[in-house]
Structure formats: C-alpha cells, structure tokens
Amino acid sequence: MPTPMMQQYLDIKDKYREYILMYRVGDFYEMFYDDAKTASRELDLVLTGKDCGEPERAPMCGVPFHAVDPYIGKLVGKGYKVAICEQTEDPALAKGLVKRDVIRMITPGTLMESSLLDEKKNNYICAIYAAPDCYGIAFADISTGQTSATWFDGDNRAQRLLSEIGTYAPREAVLSCACSVIPEASDFMRERLRCTINEAQPDRFRAESALSAAEEHFSPLPDDFTENNPALLALGGLISYVEETQKTSLSNIGSLNYYRDGQYLEIDVNTRRNLELCETMRRAEKKGTLLWVLDKTKTAAGARLLRKFIDFPLKNPYHIERRLASVEKLYARVAERGEIAEQLAGVMDLERLITRIVYGTANARDLRAVAATLEKIPPIRDIIASFSAGELPGIYAELDPMEDLRAIIEAGIKEDPPFSVREGGIIRDGYNADVDYLRSVMTSSKSLIDNIEATEKEATGIRTLKVGYNRVFGYYIEVSKSFVGSVPERYIRKQTLANCERYITEELKDMEAQILGAGERVTALEYQLFTDIRLKLAENVHRIQKAAYLLSKLDVFLSLAEVAQRSGYTRPTVDYGDRLCIKDGRHPVVEQTASDSLFIPNDTELDCRGNRFALITGPNMAGKSTYMRQVALICIMAQIGSFVPAKEAHIGVVDKIFTRVGASDDLAMGKSTFMLEMSEVAYILANATKKSLIIYDEIGRGTSTFDGMSIARAVAEHTVNKIGAKTLFATHYHELTTLEDELDGVVNYNIAAKKKHDDIVFLRKI
Numbered sequence: 001m002p003t004p005m006m007q008q009y010l011d012i013k014d015k016y017r018e019y020i021l022m023y024r025v026g027d028f029y030e031m032f033y034d035d036a037k038t039a040s041r042e043l044d045l046v047l048t049g050k051d052c053g054e055p056e057r058a059p060m061c062g063v064p065f066h067a068v069d070p071y072i073g074k075l076v077g078k079g080y081k082v083a084i085c086e087q088t089e090d091p092a093l094a095k096g097l098v099k100r101d102v103i104r105m106i107t108p109g110t111l112m113e114s115s116l117l118d119e120k121k122n123n124y125i126c127a128i129y130a131a132p133d134c135y136g137i138a139f140a141d142i143s144t145g146q147t148s149a150t151w152f153d154g155d156n157r158a159q160r161l162l163s164e165i166g167t168y169a170p171r172e173a174v175l176s177c178a179c180s181v182i183p184e185a186s187d188f189m190r191e192r193l194r195c196t197i198n199e200a201q202p203d204r205f206r207a208e209s210a211l212s213a214a215e216e217h218f219s220p221l222p223d224d225f226t227e228n229n230p231a232l233l234a235l236g237g238l239i240s241y242v243e244e245t246q247k248t249s250l251s252n253i254g255s256l257n258y259y260r261d262g263q264y265l266e267i268d269v270n271t272r273r274n275l276e277l278c279e280t281m282r283r284a285e286k287k288g289t290l291l292w293v294l295d296k297t298k299t300a301a302g303a304r305l306l307r308k309f310i311d312f313p314l315k316n317p318y319h320i321e322r323r324l325a326s327v328e329k330l331y332a333r334v335a336e337r338g339e340i341a342e343q344l345a346g347v348m349d350l351e352r353l354i355t356r357i358v359y360g361t362a363n364a365r366d367l368r369a370v371a372a373t374l375e376k377i378p379p380i381r382d383i384i385a386s387f388s389a390g391e392l393p394g395i396y397a398e399l400d401p402m403e404d405l406r407a408i409i410e411a412g413i414k415e416d417p418p419f420s421v422r423e424g425g426i427i428r429d430g431y432n433a434d435v436d437y438l439r440s441v442m443t444s445s446k447s448l449i450d451n452i453e454a455t456e457k458e459a460t461g462i463r464t465l466k467v468g469y470n471r472v473f474g475y476y477i478e479v480s481k482s483f484v485g486s487v488p489e490r491y492i493r494k495q496t497l498a499n500c501e502r503y504i505t506e507e508l509k510d511m512e513a514q515i516l517g518a519g520e521r522v523t524a525l526e527y528q529l530f531t532d533i534r535l536k537l538a539e540n541v542h543r544i545q546k547a548a549y550l551l552s553k554l555d556v557f558l559s560l561a562e563v564a565q566r567s568g569y570t571r572p573t574v575d576y577g578d579r580l581c582i583k584d585g586r587h588p589v590v591e592q593t594a595s596d597s598l599f600i601p602n603d604t605e606l607d608c609r610g611n612r613f614a615l616i617t618g619p620n621m622a623g624k625s626t627y628m629r630q631v632a633l634i635c636i637m638a639q640i641g642s643f644v645p646a647k648e649a650h651i652g653v654v655d656k657i658f659t660r661v662g663a664s665d666d667l668a669m670g671k672s673t674f675m676l677e678m679s680e681v682a683y684i685l686a687n688a689t690k691k692s693l694i695i696y697d698e699i700g701r702g703t704s705t706f707d708g709m710s711i712a713r714a715v716a717e718h719t720v721n722k723i724g725a726k727t728l729f730a731t732h733y734h735e736l737t738t739l740e741d742e743l744d745g746v747v748n749y750n751i752a753a754k755k756k757h758d759d760i761v762f763l764r765k766i
Contacts, residue, residue, distance in 0.1 A: 004097050006032075006052040012085055012102065019083035019105060020075060022068065029084070030062040042078055043071055066420075072106055073116035079196050082106045105245040108196045109172025112143040112355050119349060120295075120303035122146065126170040127238035128161070128185070129205050129230050130177045135161045136230025138238045139168045144304070144351040145252040145545060147218075147238075150259050151230035156687055159268065160261060161185050165193070166269030167311050172196045174241045176205040176233070188269075201237070210236020218256040231258060252358040254542050265313035265639050266656040270680055274659040275632055276589070277310050290633055293588045294642060296562045298344035301351050301548055302555025309556060313639035315653050320574045323557070323641025326390030328571055330561035331643070336383050337561060343380050344555050348373045350548035358538045364417035364426040364530060370537065370544070371409040377401045377547065384554070391553065399550045400543055405536070412533045421530055424523040432529055438522035445515045449475070452508065462486050467508070475512045476502040560642045567592075569643035572634075577652040578608040578691070580635070580726055584647035587630035588637065591645065600764035601647070604631050606726040608690055611747055613720045615739060616730045616766070618751025623764045624730040625661065627751070628695045631728060632657050635693055654726070655691040658684040660699065674702030681715055685723070692725040698732060709733045720745050 002010060005025075009032060013021050020039060022029035031039045032050070036059040040047040049057030063071045072082050086103045109125025117123050122141040129136040134153040140146065148168075152160040162185055170193070178200045179186035189195035207227035213236050214221055225232045235256075242250060273281055278291045286292050291310055297303045314320050330337050348369040356362035357370075377399060384396050417426040427435050453467040462483045469475050473494055479487055480500050491503035537544070563569065567588070584601035591599035600623075605611055616624050634644045638651040660680045681699065688694055699715050700708025712733055719727050720743045740748045752765045 001053050003051075003053040006050075006058065008097060008100060009085075012100065016083040016102060016105070019081045021083045021085055021102075022063075022072075023085045024065060024087050024100060025062070027065055028062040029065055029068055030060055032058045032060050034059075036061045038080070039071075039075070042080070043074055069113055069115050073111075073113075076106055076108050076111060076116070079108065079194065081108075081196070102247070104247055107172055107245060109170060110142055110242060110245050111171075112352065112359065112361070114143075114349065114352055114356075117143060117352075119300035119352075121307065122168075122304050124168045124170040125172045125174070125238065125242065126165070126168065127174040127204075127234045127241065128176065128182065129234040129237060130175070130181050131230060133157075134230045135182070136232070136234035137161060137164055138231065138234040139170060140238055140242065140253065142242055142246070142250070142253070143355050144301075145254065145355060145541075146257070146351075147235070147253055147255065148257040148259070149231040149235045150261065151234070152261055156683075158182070158184060159683055159687070162188055163266070163268045165189060166272060167267075169193055170195055173198065174201060174204065174237055175199040176202050176237060198241070201241070204237040204240040205233045206236070207233060209240065213239040214256075217250065217253050222256075222258045225258075246359070248359060251538070252355045252541050252545070254545070262655065263315070265315055265636070265654065267313075267636075268656075268658065268683065270683075271632075271657055271659045274661040275629060275636070275657075277636070278307055288589060288593065290588060290636070293567075293592055294560060294563050294637075296559040297555045298341055298558070299347045299552060299555045300349040301552035302344070302559065304351075305549075305552040306556045306559060309640040310636070313636050314641070315639065315655060317574045317576060317653060320639055320641050320653070322390045324390070324571055324574070324643075326392050326557045327560045327564065327641060327643060329387050329389045329392060330557055331564050333387075334565075336387075337558060339383050340380060340554065340558055341562075343376045343383070344551070344558065346372060346376050347551055347555075350544055350551070354537070354541055354544045354548070357534055358541050360531075360534070362534060363419060363421050364413050365419065367409050367413050367530075367533065367537065368415065368417065371406050371413070373551075374402050374406040374409075374547075377551075378403075380551070380554070391557070395550050395554055398546065400547055402540070402543060402547065405540055405544070408533055408536055412529065421527055422523070424519075424526045427526045427529050432525070435522055435525055435529070438518040438525070441514060441518040442522070448511055448515070452511065460486055460488060468502075473502070474504075474516070475508050476504055477508065478502050564643035567645060569645050570647060570649065572638040572644050572646075572649035572651050574638055574651045574653060578726070579650055579652050580604060580606040580631070580654075580693070581648075581650040582631065582634055582644075582646050583649070585630055585634055585649070586645040587626050588633055588645045590626055590630070602627055602630075602764075602766045604766075606631075606728075607652075608724055608726060610745055612724060612745040613716070613727045613729060613739075613743070614747055614749050615716070615736060616728060616749045616751065617732070617734055617737060618730075619753055619760065619762070620732070622751035622753055622762045624751055625697055627766060628697060628728040628730060629659075629661075632659065632693060632695055653691075654693045655689055656687065657693045657695075658688055659695040659697070660684060661695065661697040672702070677702045678711075681711075685715070685718060688719075688723050688725050690724045692723070694719060694723075694725050694727040696727065696729045696731075698730060700731075700733070709735060712736060713739070716746075717743065 009023050020035045039045055040061045045061040048060050050060040052058040075082055083102045083105045085100050088099045088101050091098050111117055111123055123143055124139045124141050126139045134151055135157050136151040138149040173189055173195055210233050211227055276289045278289055280288045291307055295303055295306055297306055350373055353366050353370055356366055378401050381396055381399055384392055412431050414426055414428050449467050457465050462479055464480045466478050468478055476494050478500050484501055490505055494504050495502040582604040585604055586599050586601050618624055635651055635654055637644045700712040712731055716729055737748050739746045749766050754761045
C-alpha cells in the first residue's frame, strides 16, 4: 500500500495525466514512475528509486527547486507539458502531511520566463474553431499580452487558415475538433512547425462563456462580436485554456487586434518561404532574410514589433505614409537619432517584465529593471518633442513617464537586490520603520552579547565566563569546571562538557528570541512589502504595456531610418494606383551578402494595363529569380513603411503577393515536384486579384517539355486575360515570347549576357 505522501502524489497525478508532474519535496521537485523515466532520458538525470510502501521501489529523479527553469525549458522545448505541484502550506506549521497542489501548468505555448524564450520572437499559442463553412482562429503571446483574432469563410478558407498559421508559427494549438476535420492545417502544424496540438476540446468553445471572457478582457468589443462569430468562439477557447493552465486571471491580456481577411497585405505561406522574409528556406535562420537586413533595433520588444510589421504589411496608404514620415524625420536628424538610440539601449523588456509582475513571478531585480526603463522615458520625450511629422508627435504625447511608479520602486527596492525574494535584503533602509528596527536588532546583536558577557562577569566574579552560540542549543553561558561553584542559582544547566558547563538564563533566552526572531520577522516583512510594491505595479499593467508599445514603435522607426541611411535607401511614394515603377532597384538581402560588393540595379515598370505581364527570359544563373524577388521585397518594404533600395520608387499598393518558385518537392506532405507546382499555381489562379503582384518562376518544369510548355502558356494566358494582375513571369521556354504579339499587356524582357572567348559573362541587366 502506498505511503501517505505517495498516495497524495498519485491522487494529484491522476488529474494531470498528460503532464510531467514536478512534485515539491523539500528543496527539490521530484518526479516518479513513468515521468521519472521520461525526465531521466530527456534531461540526462540519474534515475534512482524510492520506497513507497509497495513491493518495488518507485523510479525517481529530481531537480533543485531554485534551478528548475532550464529543466522545464528543455522538456517544453521537446513538446512535453509540465505541471508544477507546490507545497501550499508552511511545512513548519503543517500537521501531518504537507498539503500540495498544482499551481501552474507549463506548455510550449504558455511560457513566460525570459530565460526560456527568444527575446526577439513572440511565443504564440492559438485556438482554432472549426465550423462546416468557416474557421475562427485566435492567437496570444501570454508573455507579452498580445492577442489577435480573425475568421475565414468561402472556398479558400482552408488555405487562408494555413497562411495565418504559417505567419504566426504558434508553438501550441487548441482545437475545437478532431484533427481529421482540418487535416492540412494540423499536419502543417505538426510536421513543419513542431507545434503541440490539443485536439477535440469543444467544451471550451461555448458561445456564452466566450462572450463573457471577451467582455471581461477587451473593451469595447468589435461590433460584429456576436455569439456566432467564429473569431469570438476561437478567442473564448483560447482564454479558457490559458486560464486553466495558468490558474489565474489574465489581467495582462487587455487589447485585441481583431482583423478581417483583406485588412493586411496577404502573403501565403509558400510566398513567405520563397521570399525568405524572416527565415531562410534551407536553415530556417534569421541571417540572410529581410528581417536580418532591417533589424537594427535596440530593444527586444522593438525586434518583435519589426517582425510583426514584416509579417503584416499595410494596405492603407494613409497609415503607410505616416510610418514613412516618421522614418524620414529620424533619417534626417542624425544627432537626435543617435541620442534616442543611446537611451533605448538601456530600455528593458517591459512587455515581458509586466507579465511576470502580473503573474507574481517577478523578483526584485525585475522591478529595478522596470525602474531603469522608466528613467529613460523623460529624456526620450525631450528628444522627440520637436518632431512634427508622422507618428512621432503621437508617441511624444502618449508616452507616459510614470514617475509615480518609478518613485514607488526607487523608494522601496534596493539598487542591487538579491535574486531570491524570500531571503530578505531587498527593501531600502528608511522605507519601513519596522524593517529598520529589526535590522538594527540583528546588526547590534554582537554588542548585546558583549554587554551580557561583561555584566555576568562582574555579577559573578567569574573572569573566564563567556557567551557563545551554536545551532543546536542557541546562545549559552560557558563556565569552566574550576568556577562551577560560583555559578548563581538563576543559571539553568544546559550541557556538560569535559572541561566546562554550559548554562542559560531568562535574560539570555529573551535576547535569543529577539535576535533570531528578528531575522525571521524581517524576512517575512520584506517579502510582504515587496509583494505590495509588485501589486501596485500590476494594477497599472495597461499603462506600462502602452509605454512598452510606444517605445518599441519608436525603436522600429529608428531601425528603419538607420538601415535606410547605411544602405542608401530612398523614400517610396505609395498610393492606391496600379502603377509599380522602380528606378535602379536592388535586392536588399543579396546586395548585403554579394561577394563582389557591386550589385547591378534594374528598373521595373508594371501596371494593370499595357505593362501588366512581364515575360522574362535568359540563361540559368543570369539573375531572373533575384530580380523578381527584389520587386516583391521592395513592395513589402514600402507597405510596412520602410525606405526601399532604389533610386526612385512609386508603389501602388498591392493586396496580395504570390510566388511560384523553384522545382522543390514536399514528399513529407505527399506532394511530388509536379504536384506541388500545380497546387501552388492553382492556388494563385483561384485567389489572385487585379490588385495582386504575381511571380511565376519557371512554370512547367516538373513534367515533359511539351506538356510543361502547354501548362506555362495556359497559366500566362489566364493570368493576362482573366486576372489582369501585375505579373513577373520568368521562363526557359523561349517559344512563349510570341505572347507579346498575341496578348495585350504582355511585354518581353531579357537578362543580358555576353560571350567572351569561351565564357559567358552575365551582365545582370534586364
């Protein structure tokens, strides 16, 4: 029969079967049975055993409670879910078995510890509500409090859902249905994103609870947030799951980015991959991407916001121009830009700091980091006070210095507090009279002991008398054997040693209680004062979050201005027209990595009339793909509000960008080269509009020559005649150049090359 402690463990484990249960025992989190075997294997821990009242010892391994984060990070990083079972009462006061309960479940999508997260990337969890004719999806990064929701209907809803998942790349997903209902999305999340999926949890997605949760966290609600809104139902499922795992209210989640299909420039998952916006195709790393080029941010939150700008380019020229005007002002004011950069370099990650404060996991050093950041706000406001364009005046007006919150931290928390909040030494001298008194008792204990020793020597006449201390007996008076006869009756014998006797007195007991009790009381009092300060900051969560967002936006504008000046970018003109005119355009990434350091610029002239379809021919390796990708990247840069690598650029906003590039396959998803190419082409033909930008690179390569040529011609004709979008079409089928004479809007271009002796020299010129 299991021992009482093991029975308690088994009862708790029965409620959390899907989790690795970390069970607090003294200074360790212990794991037992199958959990211990898994943790031992995954964390390289020694597997031991424990007598548990059964015939065989229970497999066991453990980790120190004060160093648990790295172990949790490794387990969660491998897709496991961890439940933290803590002692819920003071062991010193407990009668019998100490009460324990799970205080938090940690999953891949609910991490909030900075040490376990990439500071420059969001960590998203998503919830998907699937109905027969629509999908709702909601995303949250609980480490920052950012929340988004949208929904899709129509024939292309599955592809739009896939694109949205690819954009956010969540670490974890909660589904209202079985994976078989949305097989393509669930396979993509599992295989490509290594996403942990919690499927078929329909009870979380009830309309009544979803609306109640939304009303609690977000105000005002969007007008169409009725009970049947798929995005609302997804949001309700998400909030339900996060509240259950975190076992607390989500007060840091208070703003919702609710958007509909078509609000941002639409970039499907294949196009993101082909253009290498935030990750390279081969190694999935940042270097070699558009984000790598543009990211000169000084803060972690700024880096995350820049990534979001790239993931969600704008379509409204008014908002784009406001961003461009902000970048232009910072571009022109070099001295002020340097001063802002210097201040931002000292800004900590307020978004994640305030989350830990709200959840009660922040320590005193975190609070000092908040104070250090708030100290930077007044000088930043002073610098940008004279800026009068774009979003900069708004940042100045809305950036709250929060001097009241900074004063609370400065007054209460020491400048260099210890890491632990349970061991004292965190409250400033002078902040609390009781703390000061108890500290004085502790620091004056030596003089108290000396006074008692001197007084007792004089009263008893025993010159060898001394007062000592050990952990077993506490304070005592030690008298050598030769003076035992002089010991007064008020002395109480405590211990007999070979050459001396040890005694205590009522006065000494009182002094001991005062000194030792002062240490315990001051530690408890300091912790209470610290939690009071932390609570005051938590009550101002939305003020701090707003300041964090404004600082990160300023950081992004500063980064874009710095890159523009370093790389010779120019401000584009952006409007609702259909003209796409680029003079001396360059590929932003290739020009940074080209070994010969000389990038050949090229012009582009497209519209939705006589120049809507550019058919490009030329030898392999001549630069066709680079040229077409640079056009797409320049459009994206312009629509996020960035200057662009060109001498001059006029960009009529595009609603969608599509690419069909290369001859790769996706055998893991059951698609050959030809099947993948045809699937991507079919998606483009079904979803592109006249306002889109399409890049076709070598259509028809996955089959025989004449079949491939027929497919390429059919795609070209449909794109020109039925869609009318601005299109770049590279092909090795030179026979297709006759389309210029046969179809209105087709223009032939060629990548120039020269023969020099027996070599071919690529001129890289269109």
